Amino acid sequence: MSYLACLAIGALILVDRAVTNWTSGLSREMTVQVRIIRDTDIAQEVEKAYRILAEFPGILEAEVLDETAGARLLEPWLGTRSLEGLPVPRLIRVVTDTKSPPDIPALERALSAVRGARLDTHQKWEAELTRMARALSVLSYAILLLISVSAIAIVVFATRAVLQANRHIVDLLHLVGARDSYIARQIDGRFLRTGLLSGFIGVGLGLTTFLLLGVFGGASESGFAAASLGLLFSAPSIAVWSYGFLFAVPLAATLICLITARITLMRRLGVIT
Incomplete structure (x- = not known):
């Protein structure tokens, strides 16, 4: 016993x-997805989103991930062949200031000027991890x-x-x-x-x-x-x-x-x- x-x-x-x-890492970081839209220059939209993030108060770092980053995240579920020809979004990793976090609604409004951009704050995953931890405890x-x-x-x-x-x-x-x-x-x-x-x-x-x-x-x-x-x-x-x-x-x-x-x-x- x-x-x-x-x-x-x-x-x-x-x-x-x-x-x-895990939750401390999720609370410090966010992700911006820029989807590929027809008749849109994806590189230009990614650059526009990056400039907005780099100048926005409360954001310490913004990093544009390479074109294969999104594909690597999907490989465990879809494999490599299934991803061929799919319009995988471009990803931008964002590190926030935990002492003075950014205004999320204002940031979403600023990113609305970027076609195909979507902000993921990871709050859903953080809530799921917290719920799992409570159940295991x-x-x-x-x-x-x-x-x-x-x-x-x-x-x-x-x-x-x-x-x-x-x-x-x-x-x-x-x-x-x-x-x-x-x-x-x-x-x-x-x-x-x-x-x-x-x-x-x-x-x-x-x-x-x-x-x-x-x-x-x-x-x-x-x-x-x-x-x-x-x-x-x-x-x-x-x-x-x-x-x-x-x-x-x-x-x-x-x-x-x-x-x-x-x-x-x-x-x-x-x-x-």
Whole structure:
């Protein structure tokens, strides 16, 4: 259970970082598409759009992409042969000033002077990424809750088994006048050691899993392998939070063991008495 909890926490951290990086990139950039229209000089229209963007307040950089940029974006879906003869729009990459962003309605009005121009602010994709991140976060929290409930059930059955196996000792202690709280304290130490040991073993296995995913998960710099390594080897200001959440698992496992075992013991000892 501790191992699965570490995996869920690690996945939650990776999803949060990935969505933060993606949305920050989308919020800084926009794209202008200039469609090819009959009886229109596309190069002249692209140049006109570029001049408008370069002089517009709140825009730090405007870059006209080459003619094959749009085709490369469509290749994964349409292939290369299907693009032959299609009027693929020209693209202009725009970097905005996040401290003083441009007036989007005014920019759209200015670009209306360019035939075939359309401004894409990426807000739709940013909203979709945020929605996906929330769904994955809710799923991760649900998994953590399910793991916690399963751990509580395991401790309850383990406590009953320990108490049943030592029934004769419990009867003897009751006979000599021992209170239920005294008997429960004698068993608490066992569950304390079990919680700490299982928690640290789970953390160790979880860190090893993310390390193996990072080493053998592929060479892509932006894939899951790189993200897994980033979880383990990141800046100290970031790593302290990542490792803090992961090493909270042994503490949580110990508290679950102690509290659940104590409640179960007191109830069962009351029944035995």
